[in-house]
Amino acid sequence: MYDIQDLTRVYHMGRVGVRALDGVSFTVGDGDMVAIMGRSGSGKSTLLRQLGLLDKPTSGKIIFDGREVTRLSERERARLRLKYLGYVFQEYALLGELTAHQNVYLPGMMLGQKKVDYRARAKELLEVVGLGARTRHYPRELSGGEQQRVAIARALINNPRVLFADEPCANLDTISSRMVMETLVKLNHEMGLTIVFVSHDPEDKRYARSLVLLSDGTIEKVVMLV
């Protein structure tokens, strides 16, 4: 599904160039659940943003379903994000003026697929993540774990091919973290959804099928866990 070839991302801070990623190459298969791990500053989130088409690499190639998507225009990238990719941010990133239900169905409304009742689907997804009774609540009325599960439901509204989760449990307590990770596992196992998540907690590798370990912007190792 994903073929990452020699990916490099250099951030320019004044005259100084910082290599956040340096020649990263690996593949992600259909239905995989990949954990990207490494120490703080190793380039985990930077790598995920390249895969999620939120940022453009300095060099290298990203091939998605056999098509190179590295240099697409912002409009095309937005369309791909909307149709094929779901993204869960570390800090929930819900829209505070929308209810949980509206937050979830907004990307569905945007895609506007015929014969798809995005409102009904949003309710179903909120049921799937265990928030069927909280549809009319606003983000500030939900706990951190609940908000993160709303964000997961939102990422699923358009039936994406891949779900990216950037340290989804970083701001959560242990119980909420476990619920969020178990939700992701359930989606991967039961719906066959490809999931790529970033975590700094080594314990989280137990949820993954494969592991990409980063160190200083380069791949230290890629391990198949199951």
Next chain:
Amino acid sequence: MTRIMKVAILLAFTSITRGHVGVVLLTILILVLVALNLFFVPSLLRGLVGGANDKVVNTYSGHIVVESAEDSPLIDNVDGLATRIEAINGVVATSPRTNIGAELSYDDHRVTSVIYAIRPEQDAKVFTIREHLIEGSYLESRDLDQILLGVQVSGSDRENLEFYYRSLRKVHAGDRITVTFNSGLQKKYTVKGIVYTEFLQTDLQAFITEREYRNLNSLSRNRASSIRVKLSKDTDVQWAVDQIKNLKNGLKLTTWEDNAGIIRSMTDSFNVINAILNTVNLLVAGITVFIVTYIDVSNRRRQIGIQRAIGITPYSITISYLIRAVFYGIVGIAIAGAVFIYGVVPLEARFPFRFPFGEAYLSVDFSHMTRIGLILLVVAVIAAFIPVRRVISTKILDAIWG
């Protein structure tokens, strides 16, 4: 397109209903004040110009002044001509007048003035001078040895008058003044009444009856130096001028606008001032909406970044802000319009502004208000568009994480 609009409407609606109440109210308040300003100043200037023009027509010249264009300054057979003018469609009344140069004196004070010999009943059909009496009574056709004075001539102990120190100062109704005509003839007159039209050029005039003038000059019978013509509201002045021209050769016709003199140059200046103030006010409105939207959008930078990250198109986001701007604009303009029509206008009517040519009342022109409202809406939309485009054009990651 439908989905873009649907998303935009949802985002706009929720940001208005669930957004920061203070920001919403502040934005609307600013637009109300700007719109009020845009309604008020032109209405005042229009009221001022309209009031001054009315004074010119109703107290000074009438709609049309008919004079002799021949060597003799007097129109012969004035009664016959006046009758024929009155037969023209749209002519309400006519009043022959003869102006006589004279010096008026009382105690040690002297004033040079124009005295009009009039037919009081006929003159009152063309002019409203009779309604502006502040002392005594109006002239009657049979009156002899009686004179009606403008307040700027009599003074009447009103030291705040513009020409008080060039007037007779302490003359009141019933006093006797001396009039020395340019012919050298001198005569005592009893002041029958004093008028205060609040139009300077009229208040500098004096009036005697035509009968009195015939006693002074027996050759004046059926002659006058001018005929003042009053038209109905919907009659075109230029059309009436052409009709009168066809009645007799050797006539010189001028309209009230030709006779407006200082008022005309003043109204031209007011129109320029009006245009400048409107432009400046719209610029201020645009900049204000820009600043408010810019601050609002800057505070929502992260939200916009998230919207883009989850696939909401820049079009939808931009349109949502434009819908907000239109909403704020419509609410602001509607409130301003209501406050202006039901609050400011009645209040100003109770306590009107005073000018040398009378009181000025705010003149409400709905077509002008609609035009101003639409322009303000366009300005608000443009002012909202610029900052939104700026944030939209930044990278998603920069928008979310700064």
